[in-house]
Amino acid sequence: EVRLVESGGGLVQPGGPLRLSCAASGFAFSSYWMSWVRQAPGKGLEWVANIKEDGSEKYYVESVKGRFTISRDNAKNSLYLQMDSLRAEDTAVYYCARGSAAAYWGQGTLVTVSS
Amino acid sequence: DIQMTQSPSSLSASVGDRVTITCRASQGIRNDLGWYQQKPGKAPKRLIYVASSLQSGVPSRFSGSGSGTEFTLTISSLQPEDFATYYCLQHNSYPYTFGQGTKLEMK
Numbered sequence: 001e002v003r004l005v006e007s008g009g010g011l012v013q014p015g016g017p018l019r020l021s022c023a024a025s026g027f028a029f030s031s032y033w034m035s036w037v038r039q040a041p042g043k044g045l046e047w048v049a050n051i052k053e054d055g056s057e058k059y060y061v062e063s064v065k066g067r068f069t070i071s072r073d074n075a076k077n078s079l080y081l082q083m084d085s086l087r088a089e090d091t092a093v094y095y096c097a098r099g100s101a102a103a104y105w106g107q108g109t110l111v112t113v114s115s
Numbered sequence: 116d117i118q119m120t121q122s123p124s125s126l127s128a129s130v131g132d133r134v135t136i137t138c139r140a141s142q143g144i145r146n147d148l149g150w151y152q153q154k155p156g157k158a159p160k161r162l163i164y165v166a167s168s169l170q171s172g173v174p175s176r177f178s179g180s181g182s183g184t185e186f187t188l189t190i191s192s193l194q195p196e197d198f199a200t201y202y203c204l205q206h207n208s209y210p211y212t213f214g215q216g217t218k219l220e221m222k
Contacts, residue, residue: 037159044202044213044214044215044216045151045153045159045202045204045213045216046213047204047210047211047212047213050211059209059210060210061210062210095158095159100206100211101147101149101161101164101204101206102149102151102159102161102204102206103161103164103170104161105158105159105160105161106158107157107158108158
């Protein structure tokens with residue numbers, strides 16, 4: 001069974017950093033692109049970033065470029081999202097998903113950016 | 116960026132109804148489109164991939180069609196558990212983009 005478990009969310013002040021993690025199990029993690037998708041409270045889904053199987057290619061939505069970094073550790077079956085210079089508009093539930101086409105999703109972790 | 120225009124934004128229907136939701140892409144995306152169902156407080160679940168392939172375990176009352184710029188999700192006979200919000204996602208070119216969602220409510 002594919003399982004994705006996000007962690008690391010919480011309350012952070014504007015301008016601060018936060019690192020999200022996603023622990024994967026039930027599939028060959030190193031064989032799949034992985035993605036982050038977010039959903040602001042009461043809003044729709046927004047694709048944030050994805051990363052190739054070996055980490056050699058990374059893509060981001062314009063609004064997070066230069067502030068967020070997606071990475072992975074295939075030895076640990078883990079996906080990460082380092083978020084710096086956080087803004088109020090980054091407040092959202094962040095989901096990790098398997099594949100660039102988001103076939104399977106974790107349960108999400110809430111990030112709240114507020115002073 | 117490719118814009119995905121989803122319609123309608125909300126829809127009232129009854130159990131047993133046939134329902135169709137549409138996504139239009141601002142430029143051609145071949146069949147690089149998926150459909151997702153989200154219930155309140157839950158993660159999205161993929162129903163359809165590459166526009167018309169049914170995800171394993173998804174009931175056959177769900178179907179997808181289309182290619183290029185126009186895509187549809189059809190639920191042939193609504194069941195009580197189908198009342199949810201539905202999204203399309205294009206994964207043809209970066210940045211990937213979702214439709215704004217269709218909230219399917221019980222009439």
